Amino acid sequence: MANMSLKKVPMPTQDPQVRSHNFDEVALGYTPEMAMEEAARCLGCKSKPCVGGCPVNIRIPEFIAKVAQGDFREAYEIISDTNALPGVSGRVCPQEVQCEARCVRAVKGEPVAIGRLERFVADWYREHGDETAARPASNGRRVAVVGSGPASLTCASDLARLGYEVTVFEAFHTAGGVLVYGIPEFRLPKAIVGEEVDKLAALGVKVETDMVVGKTFSVDEMFEMGYEAVFIGSGAGLPMFMGIEGETLAGVYSANEYLTRINLMKAYREGYDTPLKVSRAAAVVGGGNVAMDAARCAKRMGAEHVYVLYRRDEEEMPARKEEVHHAQEEGIEFMLLTNPVRILDDGKGRVGGMECVKMRLAAPDESGRRSPKVIEGSNFRLEVDTVVMSLGTSPNPLIRSTTPGLEVNRRGCLQVDEQTMATSRPGVYAGGDAVTGAATVIQAMGAGKKAAASIHAYLREKG
Numbered sequence: 001m002a003n004m005s006l007k008k009v010p011m012p013t014q015d016p017q018v019r020s021h022n023f024d025e026v027a028l029g030y031t032p033e034m035a036m037e038e039a040a041r042c043l044g045c046k047s048k049p050c051v052g053g054c055p056v057n058i059r060i061p062e063f064i065a066k067v068a069q070g071d072f073r074e075a076y077e078i079i080s081d082t083n084a085l086p087g088v089s090g091r092v093c094p095q096e097v098q099c100e101a102r103c104v105r106a107v108k109g110e111p112v113a114i115g116r117l118e119r120f121v122a123d124w125y126r127e128h129g130d131e132t133a134a135r136p137a138s139n140g141r142r143v144a145v146v147g148s149g150p151a152s153l154t155c156a157s158d159l160a161r162l163g164y165e166v167t168v169f170e171a172f173h174t175a176g177g178v179l180v181y182g183i184p185e186f187r188l189p190k191a192i193v194g195e196e197v198d199k200l201a202a203l204g205v206k207v208e209t210d211m212v213v214g215k216t217f218s219v220d221e222m223f224e225m226g227y228e229a230v231f232i233g234s235g236a237g238l239p240m241f242m243g244i245e246g247e248t249l250a251g252v253y254s255a256n257e258y259l260t261r262i263n264l265m266k267a268y269r270e271g272y273d274t275p276l277k278v279s280r281a282a283a284v285v286g287g288g289n290v291a292m293d294a295a296r297c298a299k300r301m302g303a304e305h306v307y308v309l310y311r312r313d314e315e316e317m318p319a320r321k322e323e324v325h326h327a328q329e330e331g332i333e334f335m336l337l338t339n340p341v342r343i344l345d346d347g348k349g350r351v352g353g354m355e356c357v358k359m360r361l362a363a364p365d366e367s368g369r370r371s372p373k374v375i376e377g378s379n380f381r382l383e384v385d386t387v388v389m390s391l392g393t394s395p396n397p398l399i400r401s402t403t404p405g406l407e408v409n410r411r412g413c414l415q416v417d418e419q420t421m422a423t424s425r426p427g428v429y430a431g432g433d434a435v436t437g438a439a440t441v442i443q444a445m446g447a448g449k450k451a452a453a454s455i456h457a458y459l460r461e462k463g
Contacts, residue, residue, distance in 0.1 A: 002040055002041070002043070003037060003038075003040035003041045004041075005041060005109075006108065006109025006110060007109065007110055008038060008041075008110045008111075008112070008113040008116070009030065009034045009037050009038040009113065009116075011027050011028070011029075011030070011113075011116055012027070012028040012029070012030075013026050013027050013028060013326075014026055014028065016326075016329035016330050016331075019186065019330065020296075020299050020300060020330040020331060021300060022186075022300065023184065023185040023186050023268050023300055024185075024186060025185070025186055025187070025189055026186050026187065026326060027091075027119075029116075029119060029120060029123055030116055030117070030119075030120040032070070032072070032120075032124070034120075035067050035072075035116075035117055035120040035121075036067060036068055036070055038112065038113050038116065038117060039064045039065070039067035039068035039112075039117055040068050041105060041112050042061060042064040042065070042068070042105075042112045043104055043105065044061045044064075044065060045061065045104055048060065048061055049102040049103070049104065050099040050100070050102050050103050050112075050114060051099070052102060053098040053099040053100075053101055053102040054098060054099045054442075055098070055442045055443050055445060055446030056082050056083050056089075056154075056442065056445050056446050056449055057082050058078075058079055058082050058083050058099075058118070059078050059079075059081070059082065060099060060114055062078050063075040063076075063078040063079050063117075063118075063121065064112065064114070064117055066078065067117055067120070067121060072120075072121055072124045072125070072128075073125065073128070073129070075121045076121050076122065076124070076125040076129065079118060079121055079122070082449075083118075083445070084153060084154045084157035084158065084196070084199075084445070085150060085153060085154065085196050085441075085445060086118055086119075086121065086122035087119065087122035087123065087126065087192045087195070087196060088150065088179060088188065088192065088193065088196060088441060089115075089118065089441060089442050089445065090115055090116070090117075090118035090119030090120075090121075090122050091115075091119055091187060091188050091192075092183060092187060092188055092440075092441050093115055093118075093440065093441060093442040094320050094440055094442070095114050095115035096111075096320065096321065096322075098442065099114050099115075100112070100113075100114050100115070126192075126195060132202055133199060133202050133203055135202065135203055135204045136160065136161055136162070136163045136203065136204070137163055138163055138164075138165055138204070139162070139163035139164060140165070141163075141164055141165065141228055141459055142164070142165045142166075142167070142226055142227045142228060143159050143164045143165070143166050143167075143227060143228065143229045143230070143231065143455060143459075144166075144167055144169065144222045144225075144227040144229075144230045144231070145159075145166060145167065145168045145169065145230075145231045145233065146169055146213045146219075146230065146231065146232045146233060146234050146399065147168075147169075147170060147171070147177055147232070147233040147234040147235055147432075147434070148168050148170040148175040148176055148177050148197070148207065148233075149176070149177025149178050149179060149233055149235050149432055149433070149444060150177065150178070150179060150432065150441045150442075150444040150445045150448065151231075151233035151431040151432030151433075151434075151444035151445065151447050151448040151451075152168060152177065152231065152233035152432070152448060153168075153176075153177075153196065153197070153200065153448070154444075154445040154448030154449055154452070155231045155233065155429075155431065155448035155449070155451050155452045155455075156168050156200055156205050156231075156448075157199070157200055157203065157205070157452075158448070158449055158452035158453070159452045159455060159456065160200065160203035160204055160205050161203060162452075162456055164455075164456075164459075165204065165206075166204070166205045166206070167205070167206040167207075167208060167227075168200070168205060168206065168207045168208065169208050169211040169213055169216075170207065170208065170209045170210075170211060171210070171211065171212045171213070171234075172209065172210070172264065173209050173210055174209065174264060175197045175207045175209060176190070176193040176194070176197060177233075177235055178235055178433070178441070179193045179441070180193055180263060180264055181256075181259065181260040181263050181264040182256070182259050182260075182263065182290065182293070183259075183263070183293065184259070184262065184263055184293050184296065184297055185263065185268075186296070186300070187293065190263075212398070213234070213398075213399060214398035214399045214401070214402040214403075215398065215402075218402045218403065219232070219399065219402070219403045219406075219425075219428060220403065220404075223427070228427065228459055228462070229427045229428070229429065229455045229458060229459060230427065230428045230429070231428075231429045231430065231431070231448075231451050231452075231455065232399060232414060232423070232428065232429070232430040232431075232434055233430065233431055233432045233434060233444070233447075233448065234395065234396065234399055234434045235395070235396075235432060235433045235434055236393040236394055236395045236396075236413075236433035236434060236437050236438050237256055237393060237395075237396050238393055238394045238395060238396050238397070238412075239254030239255065239256045239257070239389065239391075239392075239393050240254075240389070240391045240392045240393060240394065241254070241389050241391065242285070242340070242389065242391065244340060244341060244342055244343065245342045245343065246342055246343025246344060246345060246351070247343060247389070249343055249345055249349060249350055249351050250277075250349055250350040250351070251277055251350050251351035251385055251386050251387065252343060252351060252386075252387045252388075252389070253386070253387070253388050253389070254388075254389050254390075255284070255286070255290045255291065255293075255294045255388050255389060255390035256393060258276075258294055258297070258298075258388045259290070259293060259294060259297065261274050261275070261276045262274075262276065262297050262301070267301070268297075268300065268301060276301070277385070277386050278301060278302050278303075279298055279301065279302070279303040279306075279384075279385055279386035280303065280304055280305070280385050281303060281304060281305040281306070281307070281383060281384040281385060281386070282295075282298040282303045282305070282306050282307070282384060282385075282386040282387070282388065283306075283307045283308075283309055283340070283354055283382060283384040283386070283387050283388070284298065284306065284307070284308050284309070284388045284390055285309045285310075285340055285387065285388070285389050285390060285391065286308075286309075286310065286389070286390030286391050286392075287308070287310035287312065287316075287317040287318055287319055288317075288318045288319050288390060288392075288438075289318075289319045289320055289323055290390045290438075291308060291310075291319065291388075291390035292308075292319045292320075292323040292324060292326075292327050292332075293323075294388045294390055295307075295308050295327055295332045295388075296326070296327055296330060296332065298386065298388065299330055299331065299332060303386070305333060305384075306331075306332050306333065307332075307333045307334075307335050307382065307384065308327070308332055308333070308334050308335065309335050309338045309339065309340060309356065310334070310335070310336050310337075310338070311337065311338065311339040311359050311372040312336070312337065312359075312361065312370075312372055313336050313337060313361065314334070314336055316369075316370075335356075335382075337358055337359040337360065337361070337372070338356050338357070338358060338359065339356060339357055339359055339372070339374070340354050340355070340356050340382075340387075341355050341356065341357055341379070342354070342355040343355075343387055344381075346385075350385070351384065351385050351386060351387055352385070353381055353382060353383050353384060354381070354382045354384055354387065355379055355380075355381055355382075356379070356380055356381075356382050357374050357375065357378050357379050357380075358374075358375045358378035358380075359372040359373060359374060359375060360372070360373050360375055361373075392437070392438055393433070393437070393438045394411060394412050394413070394437060395408075395412050395413055395414065395433065395434045395437070397412060399434075400412070400414065403425065403428075405424055405425050406423055406424060406425055406428065407423070407424040411437055413434065413435055413436065413437055414430040414434050414435050415435075416429070416430050416431070416435050419450075420450070420451075420454040421435070421447055421450050421451035421454055422454060422458075427458065429451040429454060429455055430451070431444065431447025431448050431450065431451045432444035432447055432448065435447065
């Protein structure tokens, strides 16, 4: 029987006062009974508008119908037919602006909790599934994948299933890309990422870590090594700064560095000698999901006060509403319509505070966006000893600078044919943040799927 409740089944979470002092996962997940109750809210629309909002085209009504019936194993099979990382996307995908935004139930009330159900199915299978994916017969053709983030893992998985001998080359000592260095444990447990990488190994994918393509060897040398095609999914790890006074002081971090030290280098764990300032008061500049992650990490690392400085208002913050809500529950202090103009020196080359100004939003421009303007004379001092700049990232220039003929746009991102993900070099494809700049995990996964299909078509035509 259909569940016509206008509200989603609530997601159980850790108490904010408890979770703000640990790195355990915040959302605790649905029970089977909760999942079946929520799945019963799906109307099973014949037009399937939700599928059109999914970058990897998960057969959403079909898997939800199986959840409603209690057939969780079959639900997993349906999801994994198009999604190589369901445990990841179910946690970090912004469903509220993609599949759930198109849900018919959202016309009156809340959409079906598609992301929560996807996560439930992936977690159930991880606990109860006992099948090991059969390794496909090799077709004898080799493909190289640069990087091991969501675009690369998806591309490698799809190609391996088609019989290609795929090798993933990762610059860090651990595979997973942004999934391991950028997203905190309390949002995405690293064990889940590790299990997704293990699935690739079961399909025959080789993962080579500590391999910096552009230094260890070049893209051109990959072809000389016998690879017939290359996918570049090296991400966007080059941080941006404001260019204001004091950004070189000790205690100023890019969000990338700050989160990498905590997530990948385990600064939050006892027994790991990872250098990271223990803050009394930290300021995080920015309003995206990465800023929320950095702020919530700073709180968990022991800061008494954590401020998020954003030059626009909350309505215009690009971070997911859920992440903003969780941060507010945990005591993060939001200073909206505020911008730093100078980081102060404590006299010893360290952060000794910030000078900030208040902002106002001007009338909407032609694009409809309201530009922030400084309120003259509004300067004030904010007492902090740590500053984290979360202003976005761009691709590292290493690969493009060592690969002749690889075209980039003015932002330094690789240029590709949006239909095929082919670059200007024959046999070289790219996707994810290396192409778009910092974007979402699921968008990167969609690009990886598209590239895998194009590489398969290219090599078949090549003969």
